[in-house]
Amino acid sequence: xxxxxxxxxxxxxxxxxxxxxxxxxxxxxxxxxxxxxxxxxxxxxxxxxxxxxxxxxxxxxxxxxxxxxxxxxxxxxxxxxxxxxxxxxxxxxxxxxxxxxxxxxxxxxxxxxxxxxxxxxxxxxxxxxxxxxxxxxxxxxxxxxxxxxxxxxxxxxxxxxx
Numbered sequence: 001x002x003x004x005x006x007x008x009x010x011x012x013x014x015x016x017x018x019x020x021x022x023x024x025x026x027x028x029x030x031x032x033x034x035x036x037x038x039x040x041x042x043x044x045x046x047x048x049x050x051x052x053x054x055x056x057x058x059x060x061x062x063x064x065x066x067x068x069x070x071x072x073x074x075x076x077x078x079x080x081x082x083x084x085x086x087x088x089x090x091x092x093x094x095x096x097x098x099x100x101x102x103x104x105x106x107x108x109x110x111x112x113x114x115x116x117x118x119x120x121x122x123x124x125x126x127x128x129x130x131x132x133x134x135x136x137x138x139x140x141x142x143x144x145x146x147x148x149x150x151x152x153x154x155x156x157x158x159x160x161x162x
Contacts, residue, residue, distance in 0.1 A: 102140075102158045103133045113157045120145040134160060 006016065014022070100109050102124075110121035120143070127143045128134055137155055140146050146154075 099157060099159050101161050102137065103128060103160060113154050115150055115153050136160070 012019070098112065100113065107118070107121045107125060110116050110124055111118060116124075123143045123145055124140070127139075131139075134140070137158055137160060138151075140151055140155070140158075141148065
């Protein structure tokens, strides 16, 4: 047996221990498959199917009609209105109304711009005070936290009074 495993390990490229493990796993797998096929499948129970439609109809008949109407009315949602509320065009229209003057805006006004949070608003105010105001909107690119992408998104909400 030892010689046979050595020759087999040379042909396949596995060590003798690996071959023994593979043979062991194959034997266990075949024993498990045989047990399932010959013993377990024969003892399989037949499950009965139940029809609950009669009980369901009795349950629904017991509920009063007005309580069903209340349940149905509470689930009604105006989906068209919800879609319109989250429409990007409506959001942009709301923000276009509120253009903010960059040199006089406080932190709360700056945070109302989409994409500007507490930290960036603070950075804008600090840059504005250090440089005696902002002369061009393009100067926002010098502020930490504002890159080209964010700048293109927020510039439509800002203006500088000259």
